[in-house]
Amino acid sequence: MIQAVRGMNDLLPEVTPAWQALEDTLRELLALYGYGELRLPILEKTQLFARAIGDVTDIVEKEMYTFADRNGESLTLRPEGTAGVVRAMIEHQRLRGQTPKVYYIGPMFRHERPQKGRYRQFHQVGVEAFGLAGPDIDAEQIALSAHLLQRLGLTDVYLEINSLGDPASRERHRQALLDFLSPHEASLCSDCQSRLQRSPLRVLDCKVETCSAIAQDAPSLLDFLDDESRAHFAGLQARLDALGIPFKVNTRLVRGLDYYNRTVFEWKTRQLGAQGTVIAGGRYDGLVRQIGGPDTPAVGFAAGLERLLALQEITQGAPAQQVPLLFLGALGEAAAIPVLREAQSLRGRGLAVVSFAASGLKQLFKAAERSNALYLAILGEGELNGAPVQVKPQNGGESFSVPLENLGEALLERRNQDLHG
Structure with missing residues (x-):
């Protein structure tokens, strides 16, 4: 791999x-x-x-x-x-x-x-x-x-x-710093030893304990401004x-x-x-x-x-995960295209929707659980022929039914209630 x-x-x-x-x-x-x-x-x-x-x-x-x-x-x-x-x-x-x-x-x-x-x-x-x-x-x-x-x-x-x-201030300070650090060179870490001649100012910022202790008494650049x-x-x-x-x-x-x-x-x-x-x-x-x-x-x-x-x-704490509002399932081939159309219509209204088609309810329920969507709705033969759509909160709240043509309004209302308590 x-x-x-x-x-x-x-x-x-x-x-x-x-x-x-x-x-x-x-x-x-x-x-x-x-x-x-x-x-x-x-x-x-x-x-x-x-x-x-x-x-x-x-x-x-x-x-x-x-x-x-x-x-x-x-x-x-x-x-x-x-x-x-x-x-x-x-x-x-x-x-x-x-x-x-x-x-x-x-x-x-x-x-x-x-x-x-x-x-x-x-x-x-x-x-x-x-x-x-x-x-x-x-x-x-x-x-x-x-x-x-x-x-x-x-x-x-x-x-x-x-x-x-x-630059002139730093050059004056650099020389004073070299004069101070050079007698301590053997006690500096390997990185600071290599920095000493080319960039002694870096020694002041070293996090190694021995270097930090030495730097405590180093001349201050503020005195050379x-x-x-x-x-x-x-x-x-x-x-x-x-x-x-x-x-x-x-x-x-x-x-x-x-x-x-x-x-x-x-x-x-x-x-x-x-x-x-x-x-x-x-x-x-x-x-x-x-x-x-x-x-x-x-x-x-x-x-x-x-x-x-x-x-x-x-x-x-960890940020809250963004989740879809609705899982819209298509039960059987006849519902696949209507579900695609409805999902696209809902997304056009600013609603986050996951759509999925399967031949059995077990597959749809598993897919709905994986989606983490707040609500679940499934369109089958009955809903395609005018039966109300059953919308179920996946967190265990009460389900409600709504005509398919009103699904968008109902979801918008529920989302607003969730946002504003």
Whole structure:
């Protein structure tokens, strides 16, 4: 038997309604904030990610699904969405004199070790805004992410923020960090030892206990901020206070991608174990130029859909399954076509109907049970000749009878009663 690729999961019909509800909520909320949907290709040129993310990052070196196509061009399944959004903004000339606000929803791919809450194919919503340099848009995006969590009923979350400063600030901090960490190199984990020279900031975010303990006393990047970055960070905090959004400044909050600067933020939870980051974002003012566009300030965030859904299930229980309203059975060949016509007519009125034809009642009852429909009705010879249709609730309630021509009205009335109690 051929199985799915490890770490790439099927989403079966019993779970997709929860995904659809989440996506509907996202689209509705993002429209309120003026964001338009951008649908990106899943494949991009490998050069885009090497240029945007950095050749020496774990993503590019170890995690990307990269291959040569028939023309010998190196292509990559997108490991993240921001680089593709920037490429699209440049390619379609959306940045000069404009301030586009866009979002995307879709799958990403990283060749990581599959574990709970982390998959090789995972899904993200990403939110990006361009051309706005001040802290207002940073605060608005954090407010948007808070609004999303509230709309989803997720309350056991907390916000951490930090500033990475400008490139000169980070270079000064980088040297101080190297001076601090180098004497501890032998005590760092193997990953942090390899990161030490190329990206020492990543050591601050390591979850290994020995690395975390060492990082506690590391120099804070906030002590190296330039005046503009310090004022930007103070302005962000003032705006969050004004909006009533609690936060904690975490000087060890950094990013694994090299293009971030100034504001970084994360919404976290203690309910998902090691995969506790629910939403992560920040500012990346240099990325557009790095990819080949004009100097353009930019800020964005991304959220993993799997994690949002997992957190919803923990806090609210498994979502109710969507079930058909009616199972409409055809008893015998003579009833098959009338049942097809009636089922199609009912669906045209917005009623969810499963139709099924069989020669015996036993088959129909078994099929009705499998359908999980709320009501059962069977058309046989009597009903085709004018006898009332018997409609039976499958949860054990009282049956009722109705002329075939009134079946739609009766079901609509019952559905409305069920919805409104």
